[in-house]
Amino acid sequence: MGIKLDMVGIVVKDMKAALDFYRILGLDIPESANDEPHVEVAQSGFRLAFDKREMIQEIYGGWEEPAGHRIELAFVCDSREALDALYTKMTSHGYQGHREPWDAFWGQRYAIVQDPDGNLISLFV
Numbered sequence: 554m555g556i557k558l559d560m561v562g563i564v565v566k567d568m569k570a571a572l573d574f575y576r577i578l579g580l581d582i583p584e585s586a587n588d589e590p591h592v593e594v595a596q597s598g599f600r601l602a603f604d605k606r607e608m609i610q611e612i613y614g615g616w617e618e619p620a621g622h623r624i625e626l627a628f629v630c631d632s633r634e635a636l637d638a639l640y641t642k643m644t645s646h647g648y649q650g651h652r653e654p655w656d657a658f659w660g661q662r663y664a665i666v667q668d669p670d671g672n673l674i675s676l677f678v
Contacts, residue, residue: 627675
């Protein structure tokens, strides 16, 4: 029996704030999803899900605010210029840049922005 990655879930405090961030990042998410407790977006063969903290509290039987960086979401961009433009777009919309675009020693162009829930979101080419 094999397994296949099907879904990555993100726990959010404010669904609209989280979805707005990922819309500006480039995901196609309908505005009608803003008030839902669970939202799924098809993304390159798997689903990216957003769950309100209250729903997760019910599912898990509690909730403790996580500390530290536990998992990375990394989005590939079409080009170095597209990465730089996306980083500028995100930060000009008021989202916190964690690390400005740079040429990493492993050969990729890389940048990191922070979503409204404090998750570090990597952009790379």
